[in-house]
Amino acid sequence: MTQRPLTTIGFDADDTLWQNEQFYRLTELQFTDLLADHAASDIISARLLEAEKRNLRHYGFGIKGFTLSMIETAIEITEGEVPSNVIARILDIGRDLLAHPVETLPHVRQTLEALSGKYLLVLITKGDLFDQERKLAQSGLGDLFDAVEIVSDKNASTYRRIFSKVGDGPERAMMIGNSLKSDIVPALAAGSYGVFVPHELTWSFEHVDEPTEAPRFRKIGHLGELHSVIEALL
Secondary structure, three states, X not given: OOOOOOOEEEEOOEXXXXXXXXXXXXXXXXXXXXXOOOOOHHHHHHHHHHHHHHHHHHHOOOHHHHHHHHHHHHHHHOOOOOOHXXXXXXXXXXXXXXXXXXXXXXXXXXXXXXXXXXXXEEEEEEOOHHHHHHHHHHHXXXXXXXXXXXXXXXXXXXXXXXXXXXXXXXXHEEEXXXXXXXXXXXXXXXXXXXXXXXXXXXXXXXXXXXXXXXXXXXXXXXXXXXXXXXXXXX
């Protein structure tokens, strides 16, 4: 009996299923406005990005780490003279970020409903556990997934472990996401298919070149085109 070439499909969450980066961008604008008397906005943003990258190994991905990086940047920009009311405001906008509404992207529900029951669907996302659980619950998409994996980072071993635990191994799995660095390149390295769905806003830390030479790499304009990619494998 011939094995099905694809049995398990993984989906990234932020900016693949629902909007995320746009809320970070709005928060960053508020942050640079707070420090406008001390430096130009582009300088503040660059220093914030440096702090975020530096702090990933301490705080991981997510809003809490972003908020701490904003506080650290404010201290650096003001040379330790940041007023307490500015720190309080940073904490406020960080909390606001944790409460932003969930806005699912086009074609998400229809695509998941069409695939549910035919394939094992697993949500694979990184970031703060509390925040990701909140967004999944508010999205109303949770019942369409066979498994949910909230991880500290995404690499080839992450995908090998998850696709072996949930499905039939990485070779018969596919990962869909908007981040080449986190969703696509490591999934391809694990032996899976990787379907890149670009989002107009993607954190600069996640930018890498498209692996166009990889035989299992695919690129689509939106999730509504995923069905044709899957059909071509059958």
